[in-house]
Amino acid sequence: MRKLVYGLLTTLFVALVGCVTINVYFPEAAAAKAADQFIGTVLNNAGAALPADNSKSNPPAAPKKSGRPSAMLLDLLIPAAYAADTPDIRIQTSTTETIRQRMRERMQGGLSALMDSGATGFTRDGLVAVRDAAKVPLNQRAEVTATVADENRDRSALYREVANANNHPEWEAQIRATFAKGWIEHARAGWYYQNPSGAWTQK
Structure with a gap:
């Protein structure tokens, strides 16, 4: 009898664990906020750095336990199941900070003027493209x-x-x-960007 009970409990446990799906979703709102901060420091004249990354010094608080035995058991065996409960995104690293500085210098060094003239614009896939080469003197096109x-x-x-x-x-x-x-939302009046269909639109 005892073996039968153990067998049933083991089967139930395996089935329960197998039904758990860890859903790590893309934190869209957090990503949009972080992108907004990054883009703002690139396009604006203010040289403020991005907010410090405190994820290591201030780890997210552990989720509250429900008190149910099955939930407590899963908490012990699969703590990562709660990872998706705290939507957050890390955007500041030494690499992104170096990139940010180069982009900011490039924007202030002439790319902003090219955007003002309509020679370049923001593409729908997050890049920059030469929209109208005729607006650039021939000896400067390269x-x-x-x-x-x-x-x-x-x-x-x-x-x-x-x-x-x-x-x-x-x-x-x-x-x-x-x-x-984010780049399109931050575009200044008169700048060009591609709409979802790929057509150039002036803000």
Whole structure:
């Protein structure tokens, strides 16, 4: 009889654990807020640094236990199941800070003027593109092309780094999409950006 009870309990336990799904979702709101802060420091003249990353010194509080035996058992065996309960995203690393500084210097060094003239614009996928080369003097076009290429290299590296810094490289496309919206929202009056269909629109 005792063996039968143990067998039933073991079967029930395996079935219970097998039904647990750890749903680690993309924290869209937190990502949008972090992207907004980053973009603001790149496009604005203020040289404020991004908020310090306190995730290591102030770890999220442990979730409250429900008091039910099954929940307590799962808490002991699968503590990661609560990871998704605290939506947060890390955006500041030494790499992203270096990228931010380069992007800010590039924006102040001429990219902003190119945006003002309509020669360049923000693409729908979070990059920058030459929209109208005719607005750039012929002897400066090669330099502008190189500037845009450098900017896009940094942007792609940024999105990849943020995803990796959060231990979710699969989030890169969502990070890129979040930043793409942010760049457009922060675009100054008169700047061009691509709408969802890819057509250029002036803000």
